[in-house]
Amino acid sequence: MILQKAVVAGACLAALLPLEGRIPFFPGRRGRLRHGLRNLGLSLINAAVLAAPSAGATAAVIAAAGELGLGLTDFIPGDRWPAIAAFVLFDCWMYLWHRANHRYRLLWRFHRAHHSDTDVDATTALRFHPGEIAMSTAARLPIYLLLGREAVVVPGYEAVLLAVTLFHHSNIVLPSGLDRFLRVLIVTPGMHRIHHSDLRVETDSNYSSVFSFWDRLFGSFRFRGDGPLVMGLETYRAERWQTLAGMFLTPFRDDGPVTTSGVYPQGEGRETPR
Numbered sequence: 001m002i003l004q005k006a007v008v009a010g011a012c013l014a015a016l017l018p019l020e021g022r023i024p025f026f027p028g029r030r031g032r033l034r035h036g037l038r039n040l041g042l043s044l045i046n047a048a049v050l051a052a053p054s055a056g057a058t059a060a061v062i063a064a065a066g067e068l069g070l071g072l073t074d075f076i077p078g079d080r081w082p083a084i085a086a087f088v089l090f091d092c093w094m095y096l097w098h099r100a101n102h103r104y105r106l107l108w109r110f111h112r113a114h115h116s117d118t119d120v121d122a123t124t125a126l127r128f129h130p131g132e133i134a135m136s137t138a139a140r141l142p143i144y145l146l147l148g149r150e151a152v153v154v155p156g157y158e159a160v161l162l163a164v165t166l167f168h169h170s171n172i173v174l175p176s177g178l179d180r181f182l183r184v185l186i187v188t189p190g191m192h193r194i195h196h197s198d199l200r201v202e203t204d205s206n207y208s209s210v211f212s213f214w215d216r217l218f219g220s221f222r223f224r225g226d227g228p229l230v231m232g233l234e235t236y237r238a239e240r241w242q243t244l245a246g247m248f249l250t251p252f253r254d255d256g257p258v259t260t261s262g263v264y265p266q267g268e269g270r271e272t273p274r
Contacts (some may be wrong), residue, residue, distance in 0.1 A: 002051050008159050009126070012166040016122040025173040025189065026231075029119055036123040041244055043126035046133050054137045061144045062151045071148015086150035088211070090157050093143050095214040097136065098207040109251040110135065115203065116241055116250055118232035120196045121171040125162075131251060157210075164210045168192040187212050194222055198230040 017036070065071055072089065073082040101111040113129035144151040168187040179190040187208050195206040205222035208214045215221035235255045240246045 002047070002055055004155065004159055005162055006047075008162050009166065012163050013122055016166060016170045016172065020121055020171045023173050024171050025193065026119075026171055029171070031119075032121070035119050035242070036121070038242065038244055038247075039117070039123035039127040042128070042247055045244075046128065046130050050130060050133050050137070054133070057137065057141060058144070058154070061141045062154060065144045065147060065151040066149045068145065069149055071146055071151065073150035074148040082148075082150045083153050086147045086153045087157050089147060090143065090154060091161075091208075091210045092214060093140070094161070094209040095207050095218070097139060098209065099218075099220070101132070102204050102207070107132075107135065112233060112236070113247045113250040115196060116233050116236035116247070117196070118237055118242065119171075120169060120193060120231045122166045122169055124196075125165040125169040127247070129247065129251060161210055183212050185212060186210060191223065193229065193231070194224065196231050198232060198234050 020032075073086045076082045076085050101107040110129045110132040113132070114124070114127050117124045117127055144154065147154075164186055168189050169192060170189055172189055174182075174189060176190075179188045182188045183191045187206070187210065191206055191208075191212060194202050197203055202222055202224075205220050206215055207220055212221075236242075236246075236250065241250060
């Protein structure tokens with residue numbers, strides 16, 4: 001699983017990073033290499049510390065789910081439908097978990113290390129605090145049991161998730177018709193970059209990971225035109241919060257409530273899309 005993810009990440013970044021230079025949504029960004037290395041550095045630390053125990057726990061619980069055979073997909077007839085159902089249901093769980101990360105204070109404290117990125121691009125898809133990774137892994141374990149024998153699709157799902165996540169975080173501009181066509185089924189850059197807006201009403205929308213229809217189903221879909229857009233969190237714009245040390249310390253800063261009825265203040269650094 002670890003090697004599979006590394007191959008997928010490497011292949012996707014090799015394709016997306018050059019495109020971000022050729023067809024950027026936000027052109028003229030500086031310090032792309034430094035920014036990318038910081039995000040990749042955090043990802044490598046997570047892999048070194050958490051990948052092995054996470055993979056071990058996942059494999060053990062998936063094996064137990066197969067032996068018990070009491071999950072939801074164990075009662076679905078057919079050869080392919082149980083696996084398809086498990087894939088879709090796990091993506092639904094990812095939607096619900098992501099939404100919870102915006103709703104509950106403890107989860108948001110760690111998740112905001114991802115949202116504090118002011119120059120969202122493909123490498124942002126790898127920018128997660130180790131605490132969030134650990135909590136996400138622990139929260140998934142009972143879901144594997146709930147899925148049943150077909151929880152074996154999860155490693156394949158995670159490979160797809162990684163590819164789609166790298167894609168929809170990328171700083172590329174797609175033709176509007178193509179973006180509109182793709183987001184009928186999957187999350188696109190045009191859909192997801194709204195989720196990284198500094199407007200809280202937009203940050204708290206578009207939670208889907210792979211399939212885009214969960215946001216429409218649960219009423220959290222939001223889309224707007226190509227007007228000015230500020231990425232990141234207003235209170236984490238300072239350079240020190242963009243460093244590795246700053247990302248690690250982000251959860252431990254108390255900066256108010258999880259949600260507000262308004263928006264983040266509009267500060268300097270507004271980017272104009274291409």
